Amino acid sequence: MKIVGLLFRGQQSPDIEANVKAAKVEKAAREELIADQLTWITRVTSRVCRRYISRDNDDEYAIALVAFNEAIDSYSPSREASFLSFAEQVIRRRLIDYFRRESRRQQEYPWSGFQVGEEDSNPKCVTDCISAGY
Numbered sequence: 001m002k003i004v005g006l007l008f009r010g011q012q013s014p015d016i017e018a019n020v021k022a023a024k025v026e027k028a029a030r031e032e033l034i035a036d037q038l039t040w041i042t043r044v045t046s047r048v049c050r051r052y053i054s055r056d057n058d059d060e061y062a063i064a065l066v067a068f069n070e071a072i073d074s075y076s077p078s079r080e081a082s083f084l085s086f087a088e089q090v091i092r093r094r095l096i097d098y099f100r101r102e103s104r105r106q107q108e109y110p111w112s113g114f115q116v117g118e119e120d121s122n123p124k125c126v127t128d129c130i131s132a133g134y
Helices: 016-025 027-036 038-049 059-074 083-106 126-132
Strands: none
Touching: 016 027, 016 059, 016 083, 027 038, 027 059, 038 059, 038 083, 059 083
């Protein structure tokens, strides 16, 4: 089976619907569809992230690949949207979820950050600070 790739932005080949249908059943067809759309996936990811995305080093790229795979599984041709516009929305939403998770994670502080060294003759941990009235 030959997978036909993206023609232009916003325009997909007429066979992509059939390729997605085959990718739901056959693992080889799924891998071929993903491999043919890697450039498109990278472009969408870069657009959402508003920066260059490296396929080797960025977590966002891995999230986009998982989201594209999820889009293959959950796409329904009976809906009015094309597959690529549906996949773009899935990628966008997964990346936004990732950004939100990461922003919450940056607001958390490890308990080890509250420890004070012995040379200061100050309490060594948070509980000692609380009990000492600091």
